[in-house]
Amino acid sequence: MIKDIFIVCRGAGDLATGIIHRLHRAGFKVLALETKKPAAIRRQVSFCEAVYDKEITIEGVKARLITSLDEMDEVIKQGVVPVIIDPEGESIAKLRPDIVVDAIIAKKNLGTFMDMAPLVIGVGPGFTAGEDVDIVVETMRGHNLARIIDKGQALANTGIPGNIGGYTSERVIHAAAYGFIKNIRHIGDVVKKGDEIARIYEKYDNNTSKSGFQGEYVPVNATISGIIRGLIRDGFEVTEGFKIADIDPREGELKNCFTISDKSRSIGGSVLEAVCSYVSGM
Template sequence: MRQKPFIIVRGGGDLATGTIHRLWAAGFPVLVLETEHPAAIRRQVAVCEAVYEGSATVEGMEAVLIKDTAEAKKVIDTGKVPLIVDPDGASITALKPEVVVDAILAKKNLGTNRSMAPLTVGLGPGFTAGVDVDIVIETMRGHNLGRIIREGSAIPNTGIPGNIGGYTAERVIHAGAEGILYNVHKIGDIVEQGEEIAYIADEKENRRYSVTATIPGIIRGLIRDGYPVTKGFKIADIDPRKSELSNCFTISDKARCIAGSVLEVVCAFGSNILS
């Protein structure tokens, strides 16, 4: 019997991490590809933090930064998930995986195509099943979240975050200026509306821009301290449910739903090639 299909996942943000964790837990060998400077907000549940820290652990799964694809198998054999900086996907050509999952969630296709692997899966809008990928997974909250699309595309991005505790756009904070962001609070802190959670230093104009909480709640996501941001860049996420502190450190319901659909597709594919 052949081994389980080798899977490469493009992207290591929080939603991607849900899929990576599910595949890892099911025993699939997985390699993660990331950019040089990931900008995850929900950093406590995003394996892309390994780019900065050398490793990142999410719900018992440890992702380890590697410098060369030759290290991937060794890391996988230890029960961990290798992660390499490879935004262009050169590792895909070198390693020839059976499955490629594009979990970048860029709302557009950044280069994934069906020639990359026998099975290609795209998460969210920007892909067309049967054209640039084989399968698309719906990522919009609601009745169709996690739906497996074999023909056509996911719902286009509305720009409106999902409703949590009665709040949508209000719970997501964007940079009001360009500069370097410095954190005043940390993920998991309870804040009140109007309270400063970070500030942006514009070193060119020697100005300081305060970043304040738009609603009361728990800081669920906050970009890395010292990260350079542009005006309008997403920098924080507040959960109005103050009693849900543990949610800051665990994979979300949305990520788990999407992950389940990816696993279903991969298992169906695997059963065919393993038979």
């Protein structure tokens, strides 16, 4: 029975959220594993934000941070997705899930192997189906997006973001310096090219009664005109080159900032297909 199948998903960023959302809606029990400081920029559609805000609801599905595995079963009974801080996946051996999905999207394998569960799925590049995982799901936009691979690897990461509205690398903004982010604008705001959307400060002290941001700062300006689709949260510590924002040039697509993307849904559908195929053969 579907309700008896337990799945652990490593990662709860925007792509992982599409996977978790589909699995949960299909009736599977899912636990999400995250880091202490998730770095999602599409924060409105990432279950990992529960790490900071304790709870988040995305398209009718609620996720809640738990601090102990003892809380997991009760949260699942409530129809909520539990999220626990476990970047190393140490809880997997204790829980012995039926299925493990690695959707960290690190572009490399951070420690997921076939002996973790009867079915192990790797999402994106960095995995080899038939060696370290059973199945790989393609994440590269294009003809093969969300293809299920039972032997071999996904396409290598090109470092070039997918084309949206005619823009690729121009729409994604990376930190020009080390420091701490202070947002000037917000996800969903319409901006013009050159507008200041954030600042990178030298220091940040969240214990101060003032704003907490100190020292000199480097402005972060919009690289193109459009809607801020993703923006890393206030106070986040970034290194030079770190991905911090994403602008959608399609100004009429405001709702896209707050809904799961087509890419995420496609990948989630393929993971669901792989899971259902496995369950039907049990």
